Amino acid sequence: MSDDIRRNMALFPIGIVMKLTDLTARQIRYYEQHELVMPARTGGNQRLYSFNDVERLLEIKSLIEKGVNIAGIKQVLLPMSESSEEATVINEQSEVKRKEMSETQLRKMLKRQLLGGDKRLGQVSLIQGELSRFYKR
DNA sequence: CTTCTGACA
């Protein structure tokens, strides 16, 4: 499956990514600072994004719009070392499916936090400001 | 002209 290398191939500069994602350079760089995306660099230190990076950014954008903050996105997106319940699944095309948290699980976490009773240590606030549109909508 | 880092009237 050498289709992966193409998706991970560093191709476009931040300017194009901006148009592709409707995000500002500021935001894109900001998310990188928080390790939400790690684009490659050219010899001149210019960022080069791959298709995967762009998709990643779109997912981040989506979550931001839903009211999830950086801390929350980190927990919802990929680099999930081990998900106790959600098993790593292989999809129909034998392509490794992304270990993303489902909407339902997200809501579950949100509800648990919003309802207060969060006794687990080291838990970070997933929501920004007011309890977001999860309950407004 | 485009991108990069750092900083904040």
Added chain:
DNA sequence: TGTCAGCA
């Protein structure tokens, strides 16, 4: 997040 500076 916007935006401006000063480089590369």
